[in-house]
Amino acid sequence: MFIETRGNDGKNPQKVQFSYAVLNPSASFGGLYSPETLPEFDKDFFARMSTKSYKELALEILKLFDVDIEESILKEALNLYDEFDDKNTPAPLVKVKSDLFVNELYHGPTRAFKDMALQPFGYILSHLAKKQQKKYLILAATSGDTGPATLDTFENKENIKVVCLYPDGGTSDVQRLQMVTAEGENLKVIGIHGNFDDAQSALKSLLASDSFKESLKKQDINLSAANSVNFGRIIFQIIYHVSSYIELLKQNELKIGEKFYITVPSGNFGNALGAYYAKKMGLPVEKILIASNINNILTELLTTGVYDISKKELLQSTSPAMDILISSNVERVLFDKFGYKRCKKLMDELSLKKSYALNKGELEALREDFDAVYSDDEFALDTIALFAKEGYVLDPHTATCIKAYKNIKPKDIPCVICSTAEWTKFAPTMWQALKNEKLSDKEALENFSKTLNLHIPKCIDLLFTKEIKHPDVVEKSEIEKSITDFLKG
Ligand SMILES: *Cc1c(COP(=O)(O)O)cnc(C)c1O
Numbered sequence: 001m002f003i004e005t006r007g008n009d010g011k012n013p014q015k016v017q018f019s020y021a022v023l024n025p026s027a028s029f030g031g032l033y034s035p036e037t038l039p040e041f042d043k044d045f046f047a048r049m050s051t052k053s054y055k056e057l058a059l060e061i062l063k064l065f066d067v068d069i070e071e072s073i074l075k076e077a078l079n080l081y082d083e084f085d086d087k088n089t090p091a092p093l094v095k096v097k098s099d100l101f102v103n104e105l106y107h108g109p110t111r112a113f114k115d116m117a118l119q120p121f122g123y124i125l126s127h128l129a130k131k132q133q134k135k136y137l138i139l140a141a142t143s144g145d146t147g148p149a150t151l152d153t154f155e156n157k158e159n160i161k162v163v164c165l166y167p168d169g170g171t172s173d174v175q176r177l178q179m180v181t182a183e184g185e186n187l188k189v190i191g192i193h194g195n196f197d198d199a200q201s202a203l204k205s206l207l208a209s210d211s212f213k214e215s216l217k218k219q220d221i222n223l224s225a226a227n228s229v230n231f232g233r234i235i236f237q238i239i240y241h242v243s244s245y246i247e248l249l250k251q252n253e254l255k256i257g258e259k260f261y262i263t264v265p266s267g268n269f270g271n272a273l274g275a276y277y278a279k280k281m282g283l284p285v286e287k288i289l290i291a292s293n294i295n296n297i298l299t300e301l302l303t304t305g306v307y308d309i310s311k312k313e314l315l316q317s318t319s320p321a322m323d324i325l326i327s328s329n330v331e332r333v334l335f336d337k338f339g340y341k342r343c344k345k346l347m348d349e350l351s352l353k354k355s356y357a358l359n360k361g362e363l364e365a366l367r368e369d370f371d372a373v374y375s376d377d378e379f380a381l382d383t384i385a386l387f388a389k390e391g392y393v394l395d396p397h398t399a400t401c402i403k404a405y406k407n408i409k410p411k412d413i414p415c416v417i418c419s420t421a422e423w424t425k426f427a428p429t430m431w432q433a434l435k436n437e438k439l440s441d442k443e444a445l446e447n448f449s450k451t452l453n454l455h456i457p458k459c460i461d462l463l464f465t466k467e468i469k470h471p472d473v474v475e476k477s478e479i480e481k482s483i484t485d486f487l488k489g
Pocket of ligand 1: 112113114145146228265266267268269270271272321322397420421
């Protein structure tokens with residue numbers, strides 16, 4: 001069962017099942033749904049799983065959570081991993097140094113790790129909408145990777161419409177093209193003048209707008225969300241952390257029970273939360289190392305106990321998916337560790353004073369599971385160049401993990417870093433790292449792939465010749481009308 005991170009307002013149900021949390025992700029007082037308790041791996045779990053495929057492991061974990069979805073539907077959802085580069089190994093674990101491994105999570109249709117969760121999640125949400133014969137509008141504000149992955153998973157799905165808001169100029173060209181060339185009749189993509197925070201706040205004010213809610217109601221449309229506030233995404237983000245451990249066992253790098261580090265490039269903290277839940281369920285994780293970029297709010301929280309955005313402004317970096325100040329899923333960790341009363345108090349302080357402070361004991365409790373470090377663009381570019389020379393290509397987000405690997409990994413045990421995007425989504429940055437030269441996405445893709453003899457997947461290559469279906473770039477004030485027109489049409 002799932003309960004609410006800020007307590008119950010007496011209107012929402014006290015406890016809900018998985019499908020309810022997926023369809024209605026916003027809980028009382030602006031909180032989130034979180035598992036009431038976590039299942040635990042039994043003592044033979046890892047031995048049993050070490051002969052299983054990714055999909056079999058995934059099904060086992062979903063069953064441990066006792067989700068209220070038929071097994072046949074879960075299996076169909078997991079079959080979407082068959083479309084990844086290697087159908088048997090959707091998330092390959094690659095050894096880069098004696099103690100450094102990369103969990104490559106970007107081998108899906110949109111070349112970012114969002115597919116790992118959004119592919120099966122989208123299938124399940126679509127199934128629920130169809131079964132309940134209810135119409136859903138899925139809203140997404142994106143800094144570049146959630147958008148394409150959301151559009152892909154819901155394309156032409158019955159009873160589902162998707163509206164995706166992106167900051168014009170705030171994404172890479174490849175990311176923008178992935179969205180504006182989207183073909184499904186049920187999809188709408190809108191560029192807005194502003195940055196990602198503007199896109200997200202536009203979305204939030206829309207959700208609070210009476211006229212908007214009224215017009216949805218008239219058309220009998222329900223609202224849901226595809227970002228990682230939806231637990232339906234988080235559950236699939238537990239699985240690949242477990243699979244990286246199983247891979248370490250299979251590759252004879254560790255024996256059952258021996259510990260390892262997980263490092264994640266963090267933004268909204270969904271990836272990190274998946275690792276935290278996996279650790280609580282019994283995955284032998286020494287610590288979860290959080291890598292941030294210059295928007296280093298998570299590093300500040302996990303090293304000082306203070307979350308203070310009152311004097312911060314969102315900065316643009318070469319890792320745009322991590323350019324975020326309000327990191328939604330931290331709330332689920334606070335709730336899990338300190339309970340709903342304390343969690344609500346901290347979250348209320350954040351919205352009122354734009355800051356909160358943990359006490360010493362609370363900080364210590366967080367640091368039992370997490371440590372964090374941040375790096376700047378210069379570090380990312382140098383790291384990309386260094387690793388490329390040694391024969392491994394890291395995207396700018398994944399490169400931030402190397403700072404954690406170098407600075408905050410005291411024990412000589414394996415470190416798994418999560419690679420969250422393929423280099424092809426950020427080719428101009430990659431080329432700049434290599435040659436210190438600024439090129440367009442298309443030129444940079446061609447040059448980088450030639451120089452390092454790398455393959456460009458068809459889905460990326462074809463983007464440059466596809467028809468633009470969604471040319472609209474609007475002011476914030478025009479968003480509501482754009483959406484209403486789309487829903488009518
Ligand atoms: C979304 C994203 C992240 C951040 O992941 P969170 O789960 O939000 O912390 C990091 N890198 C890339 C490439 C992403 O798309």
